[in-house]
Each structure stands twice: as structure tokens, then as C-alpha cells.
Amino acid sequence: MGADREGGVRRTPGRAAAYVACGVVLLTGCASMPDSGDLRGVDSTARQDTQVRVFAMPPQEDAEPTDIVQGFLEALTSDDPQYETAKKYLTPRAARQWQPDRATTVLDDGPRADYTRPVDRGETDDASFTLTGTKVAVVDTQQSYTPASGEYHEPVHLVQDPKTKQWRIDSLPQGVVMGKSDFQRNYVSVDKYYFASDTKAVTAPQMVAVADPVYVRERVDPMTTLVRSLLSGPTSWLDPVVRTxxxxxxxxxxxxxxxxxxxxxxxxxxxxxxxxxxxxxxxxxxxxxxxxxxxxxxxxxxxxxxxxxxxxxxxxxxxxxxxxATRGSVEEPGFLYFVDGRHRLVRIPATSAGSGAQAEPVPGALGEGDKDLRSVAVSRDEHMAAGVGLDGKALYVGSLVAGGSLGEPVLTSAGKAAEDRLTTPSWDVEGDLWVADRNPADPRLLLLEEGAGEPLTVRIPGLDGRIKDLRVAADGVRIALVVEKDGRQSLLVGRIEREGKAGEKQTVSVRELRSTTPDLEEVTTMSWAGDSRLVVVGREQGGVQQTRYVQVDGSTPEGPPPAALTGVKEIAASEDDQMPLVAYSEDGIVRLPSGAQWQKVDADGTAPVYPG
Structure with a gap:
């Protein structure tokens, strides 16, 4: 674990051995420790190939208290299925009471242990330490990841057996604790799937599958663990809107x-x-x-x-x-859409954007009419489109059929400035349209059923700030919001709950907002980029603009971030990861095919979107 720290005590060759058996490398080790002075952070095992399994050594005969604490912390990062080796560092009573599966606390660095009551040789048979560190996240008993902050501060107490004279831990915190790099080596994020309780795809009478991300130990029978987790039911955050x-x-x-x-x-x-x-x-x-x-x-x-x-x-x-059932990650979009230099809605086949194909106006009034557009959204079945006027004041909805008329705006904002009016709209899987009015005098999140009728105000308990941007997930039960307060933007994901019988007026709310980018102080733009993943453009305090992927639970997915691109103003992704990222930057509309660099699509275009 100490690779998480500089200056931590390193493993010594005498305490580790490597074995090769059946093509699988097995590493066992426990860092050596001084028997006086502070107990430092536990050395982190370097990230290994997925076939490498790490096993800790049991306590040595006559090990000092510092060695016992060190060996126990090391054992927590091993691939021992039931933590049997870690339990050998505990007294029998403590081993029975300890519940390692209750939670996994992730620290920025490996945990540091300091004496709070040092051993006075010959005069005492107990010793106390305090484990400390800075919290990054907690994985709970449902295997759900939640970002965390603040200091970790937990006591560990040891006693010496009066007969054997061996030191063992008799009091310790429940769960396990490890540094960030050990967590990344030990655990993998996977999606388990349930069905949206009341949501159907507008294009077919299919159920809609919803991803519920959890973390499992990567080399400790992950398939069986994941199946057990699926059978046990959804995580508590998602449970109100899905069924099994x-x-x-x-x-x-x-x-x-x-x-x-x-x-x-x-x-x-x-x-x-x-x-x-x-x-x-x-x-x-x-x-x-x-x-x-x-x-x-x-x-x-x-x-x-x-x-x-x-x-x-x-x-x-x-x-x-x-x-x-339908899933966003396997629904291939037909077209990439954007606003051209004449402020009309145009499209390019999604599979050929950037390969020399020329953008063509969409059929209907939004592509062929006289409304100058600022931002757009296209329904997931690609039959309807919505556009916000150039001044951000009016929202228009029209069908993507040649000769179709536009009519009057379905919504207008009374905000005095363009930036205080309507956000980019977003369509959900049921064909309803979402948009936020940023008018400081009356900020609201609004829903138009099937893109028409009287707008429904969506309740958002706990919202602290004003919505700057929004995107509804392909599953229709989650929504991503960029919320601004005091000049700082946060990316939050909320759960969409609908109440009301069929044919009656609905009550819609967004509940339990969760931060997915707590380290960013500025979020420029974002888009869903998978069933449980988003792509975000933002900036940390004192940093430069960056583009990254984040999971809806706030964790960072494995794999490299997108290639760097300067001056990104808007970004679009499809839940189908076979589709390239598309951005509006200083170079106009550009796209990022897999394994390539950014390519220019249209120098004059703005506001790129995939359906949704």
C-alpha cells in the first residue's frame, strides 16, 4: 500500500517470495517493520497483470506489535478470499467479531499508523495505534461506491497472550481500509442490470435495462460475487425506480x-x-x-x-x-446532429461523420425553416427534434418530416440575458422533453410530455444552485445536471421518480443528487457516454481544462481519458461506445474516432448532439 505514499517502509526481499504455478504468478509478502518509532504507511503492491494474485504472509513467531499491525494492513490488500490470513493477526474473539465485508474505506495514501500507547517492555501487555489518512471513497456492504472526504481516524489495540507471548490485535475498525492504488488493483467496477419500473422505450414495447454499478474484488471469484450481488437486489439509491x-x-x-x-x-x-x-x-x-x-x-x-x-x-x-429489453449502450444512433453556420439543424450519418460526408439539413422546419437555433436535441427514435432560439428565449419542437411546420414556441423564458434563459433540451426514452429555465427570478426544471402541452415543473429536493446544463440518461430514470452556485459548477446525477396513474397528471421529481466530480470547480460541458459513464470537460482549482470519463457513482473508470483538445465548449457522446466522441471547440465541430486523433467535421458548426 505504501506506493500510495512517499517515504513509506518498503518490502524487504527476506519477507517476500514469488512462485510460478500453472502459468499464474503468486506473490506473497509482508513488509518488514522497525520495532520502535512511528509506523508508516503500508507499501502498495504495484499494479499487476490480471493473472497475478497477491497473498500475504501470516504473522511471524515473536513478531513485534508494529509488525503485527503492518502485516494485518498488508493482508487486507491481498487476494485471500475470506481474509483468513488477515484473521491470523487477530485474537480469536476479534476474528469472530470482525466483518471485513461491511465496508471498504479508500484513502488517498496508504493508511498510516501511529503509536498512541507504545509498548513499555516488561511493564505492559498491550499497545495502541491510530490508523490515519485522507478519505477518498467508501464502498458499502452493497458494494456501492461513494466519494468521501475528510480524515480517517480509527484506533487499533493489541494484547500479548500471557501463555504464548504472541501479540495479536483485539480491537479494530469494522471493514477494510487501503490506499487508492491498492483499491484500483484489487477491485473492478462492473454494472449489474435491472429493469426500469415504469419506463418503456417509445419505439417498442420493450423494457428498459438500467445499469447499477458496483465494485467487486477482481481476482476473488468475481463472476460468482457479481451474480450473488445481482440476486440480492439493486443498491438502495437505485432501488426506488427499478425492479428485478x-x-x-x-x-x-x-x-x-x-x-x-x-x-x-x-x-x-x-x-x-x-x-x-x-x-x-x-x-x-x-x-x-x-x-x-x-x-x-x-x-x-x-x-x-x-x-x-x-x-x-x-x-x-x-x-x-x-x-x-433495450439498453442505451447497444442502441446505435442513425445520425450525428449539429447547428450549421446558418443556424439550422443539420445531420451526418453517425458512422461516416468526419470521413468526408457533407452535412445536410434535417427534414422539417428546424432544418428547412427560418428559425435561428442556438442548441438542439433529437428524440431517441430520431422522429422529433427540439431547438432553442439564438437568443435562448424560445423552445421550438418539430417533426423530422419534410414539409412539417414549426408553429409557436412550446416554451419561453423571461430571463433578461441569454445566459439566464433556456438550457439545451434533452429527450428521454419515453419521448418526453426536458429543459431548464435559468431565469434567476424563477429557475425551474421543466418536463413537456411528448414535447408538447403545459410544461410540468419537476421538483428537486436538496438542489443548491441553478441548473446550467442537463442530460437525461438512455434508461430514463437518471438525469445528469450541471449546477452552478457562486461561480462554481458541479456535476450531479439524480434519480427520476414519477408518480400518478396512467392518463392522469404526473408528479415528477429528481431525488438524491450525487456529485460525480467533487474535485472539479468548473464544469464546461458533459454528456452520457455509456450505461453508467459520462464524459466531462472541466477544470480543477488552479488547473487547466481537461476531458475525462467518470462513473455515475463518482469513481474513475479504467482506461485512458480522451485525447486532449483545447477550447472545448460543448461535447457529445453516444451511450454506444463504438460511436466517436464529438466536440465543439475552437476548430468548430470535431470528432474522435477510436484509436485516432481529433478530426475536423465542420469548421462553422456548433452544438453537436447524438439522439437523446
Missing amino acids: SFPTGTALQKGAASLAPDDRNTLVVPLNDKAAGVSSGPCEQMAAQLLFTLSDLAPAVDDVELRAGDKQLCTVGEEQAERA
Whole structure:
């Protein structure tokens, strides 16, 4: 863990050994420690190849208290499935009471331990330390990641066994603690999938799959862990707006072995009797949830077979799963849209943007009429479009059909300046249109059902500031907001809750706003870039503009950030990561194909968007 710190005590060759067996490198080690002075941060294991597993050593005979604390902290970063080695550093009573799965606290550096009650040789049989550090995040018992800040300050107490004279820890904080680099080596972020409770895709009677990101230990049977997590239900933040197809109480069959696909790339999942009576329809939905959930962690899984006891319930492949529910990450957009130099809405085929294709006006009044546009949004089925006038005052909605008329604006703002009027709009999966009015006298988030009618004011309990920008996720149950207060912008993600019976007036609210970029003081622009990922352009305090990916839970996904681009004013991404990023910068509209550099699309264009 101490690679997280400068000046930490390093591992010594005498305390580590390397083994090669069956093509897998196994590392065991425990940092050596002085028996006097401060206990420093634990050295961090360098990030290894995914096949490398790290195992800690048990306590040595007659180890000093400093060695016991050090060895225990080191063992927390190993790949020991049940932390059996870490428990050897504890007294039997402490080992029984310790709950390592309660939480994982992530510190900026490895935890530092200081004496609060040093050992006085020959006069005492106990010792006390305090673990300290700066918190970065906490992963809770549901494996949900939450950014954290402030100081970590927890006591550890040791006693010496009167018979064996061996030191052991008898009091410690629940859960585990480690530095950021060890967390990144040990854990991987994966999406488990549920279905939106009341949301249907406007283009088909499909259910909508919603990603629920969690962290699992990367080399400790992650597939089985992830399946258990899926069966246990959604995280508490997402739970109010999603449902699962698994009957209440469904779990893996008692005594089930670790899950792994067979030589036909079929994963057999043995369930308990709670699932025994499901019919074919719900069973296919259950299997679809599993296939979606395992798609990134185990792409080799082609089919899922569900069983309960000796009974085969159903077998579902990828095509069947995709028919059962829609996901934003697999919905390929037809076109990239933007505003051209004449302030009209134009489009280019999404797969050929930047390859010499010429932008053409969209069919209908927004592409062929006389309204000068500032920003636009296109519905997810690409049948409708919305545009905000050049002065930001009026919102127009029209169909993308040749000869279609525009009519009067569906919404106007009374803000005195352009920057105090309407934001860029956004369409959800049900065909409803979202926009914020930034008028300081009456700031509101508004929803127009099917892009028409009387705007509905959306309640946002806990909102502190004014909405500068917004994007609704492809799943229709989450919304990203850029909120400004006192000159500082924050990127927040909220949960969309709808109340009201079909045919009656809805009550819509956005609840439990969560910060995804707590380190940024300026957020210039953002866009959804996956089922649980966003791309953000912003700046840290005292820093320069940067473009990065962030997870909706506030963590940083693996992989490199987008290639640098200066002067970015707007950015657009598709939930389908096969589509290139597109930006409006000092060079006009540019795009970033996979594995390439930014390419110019249109020197005079502004306001690029994919459908949504």
C-alpha cells in the first residue's frame, strides 16, 4: 500500500517470495517493520497483470506489535478470499467479531499508523495505534461506491497472550481500509442490470435495462460475487425506480460451486427453490439480466442456462436478451446532429461523420425553416427534434418530416440575458422533453410530455444552485445536471421518480443528487457516454481544462481519458461506445474516432448532439 505514499517502509526481499504455478504468478509478502518509532504507511503492491494474485504472509513467531499491525494492513490488500490470513493477526474473539465485508474505506495514501500507547517492555501487555489518512471513497456492504472526504481516524489495540507471548490485535475498525492504488488493483467496477419500473422505450414495447454499478474484488471469484450481488437486489439509491425479474428470496443454490462458463460458453446458474416455479417469460427476463450483467466481466459467456434443483428453467442467448429489453449502450444512433453556420439543424450519418460526408439539413422546419437555433436535441427514435432560439428565449419542437411546420414556441423564458434563459433540451426514452429555465427570478426544471402541452415543473429536493446544463440518461430514470452556485459548477446525477396513474397528471421529481466530480470547480460541458459513464470537460482549482470519463457513482473508470483538445465548449457522446466522441471547440465541430486523433467535421458548426 505504501506506493500510495512517499517515504513509506518498503518490502524487504527476506519477507517476500514469488512462485510460478500453472502459468499464474503468486506473490506473497509482508513488509518488514522497525520495532520502535512511528509506523508508516503500508507499501502498495504495484499494479499487476490480471493473472497475478497477491497473498500475504501470516504473522511471524515473536513478531513485534508494529509488525503485527503492518502485516494485518498488508493482508487486507491481498487476494485471500475470506481474509483468513488477515484473521491470523487477530485474537480469536476479534476474528469472530470482525466483518471485513461491511465496508471498504479508500484513502488517498496508504493508511498510516501511529503509536498512541507504545509498548513499555516488561511493564505492559498491550499497545495502541491510530490508523490515519485522507478519505477518498467508501464502498458499502452493497458494494456501492461513494466519494468521501475528510480524515480517517480509527484506533487499533493489541494484547500479548500471557501463555504464548504472541501479540495479536483485539480491537479494530469494522471493514477494510487501503490506499487508492491498492483499491484500483484489487477491485473492478462492473454494472449489474435491472429493469426500469415504469419506463418503456417509445419505439417498442420493450423494457428498459438500467445499469447499477458496483465494485467487486477482481481476482476473488468475481463472476460468482457479481451474480450473488445481482440476486440480492439493486443498491438502495437505485432501488426506488427499478425492479428485478427474480422472485423474492432467489439466491444461488446452497453449496453451489464457483460459476464459470462451460466449453460451449454457456453459464449454468443453479438457483434455489424460490425460482422453481417461474414461467418461460419471467425466466427469459432473469437470464437477460444475467447476460447484461456479465457482458463486460465475462464477454465469453454466450448463453445463460437457469436451473432450480434438477429442473432446467430456460436457456437464453444474447439475441433473445436484446429482444427482452433495450439498453442505451447497444442502441446505435442513425445520425450525428449539429447547428450549421446558418443556424439550422443539420445531420451526418453517425458512422461516416468526419470521413468526408457533407452535412445536410434535417427534414422539417428546424432544418428547412427560418428559425435561428442556438442548441438542439433529437428524440431517441430520431422522429422529433427540439431547438432553442439564438437568443435562448424560445423552445421550438418539430417533426423530422419534410414539409412539417414549426408553429409557436412550446416554451419561453423571461430571463433578461441569454445566459439566464433556456438550457439545451434533452429527450428521454419515453419521448418526453426536458429543459431548464435559468431565469434567476424563477429557475425551474421543466418536463413537456411528448414535447408538447403545459410544461410540468419537476421538483428537486436538496438542489443548491441553478441548473446550467442537463442530460437525461438512455434508461430514463437518471438525469445528469450541471449546477452552478457562486461561480462554481458541479456535476450531479439524480434519480427520476414519477408518480400518478396512467392518463392522469404526473408528479415528477429528481431525488438524491450525487456529485460525480467533487474535485472539479468548473464544469464546461458533459454528456452520457455509456450505461453508467459520462464524459466531462472541466477544470480543477488552479488547473487547466481537461476531458475525462467518470462513473455515475463518482469513481474513475479504467482506461485512458480522451485525447486532449483545447477550447472545448460543448461535447457529445453516444451511450454506444463504438460511436466517436464529438466536440465543439475552437476548430468548430470535431470528432474522435477510436484509436485516432481529433478530426475536423465542420469548421462553422456548433452544438453537436447524438439522439437523446
